[in-house]
Amino acid sequence: MGSRRGSILFLVSVVLFGGTFVAAKAGLAHLPPLLFVAVRFDIGAIVLAIYAVSRFSWAELRPRTPGDILGILATGGLVIGLTNALLFVGQQYVTSGVAAVVFSLNPILTPVFVAILLSEDRLSLRASAGMVLGLLGVGLIASPDPTAFLSAGPGIPHSVRWRRDECARGRRDPPVQSAAV
DSSP, X not given: OOHHHHHHHHHHHHHHHXXXXXXHHHHTTTSOHHHHHXXXXXXXXXXHHHHHHHHSXXXXXXXXXXXXXXXXXXXXXXXXXXXXXXXXXXXXXXXXXXXXXXXXHHHHHHHHHHHHHSTTXXXXXXXXXXXXXXXXXXXXXHXXXXXXXXXXXXXXXXXXXXXXHHHHHXXXXXXSOTTTO
């Protein structure tokens, strides 16, 4: 991929994903959180289906085993669906900035769950210290006022649960193209 094309795609992803929390907060003024998530996912599913069908053959997209189907359902229902449902419900009570910061717990929690769920991977002392510092950093950025961070309550379990589910799913090789998942 050319450097120009890569830069453009990076900027597109920054705009699309970076505006998620602001757009969610704005949309919550007009729609209930779960309906808003459902509409958002319907639109996303249509776009992704068009991309997947145009890019991959049916053989690449088709689930081959019951494990493939279970992986797709777990990823769609738990890792993505429930995560976003909890995010939107929680975002009714906090600013979009706090929601984004709480969501930033994901890369901090991932190594912890990998170490717990995937026995062959262990966190070193240095990595553990980095996780603690990252967690403290998220807390400070969210707000030095403890009540502001605690008001993010509904969003924190979704962030923890998402990382746990994604790491548990990682025990198996990806069964089908990620676009199909």
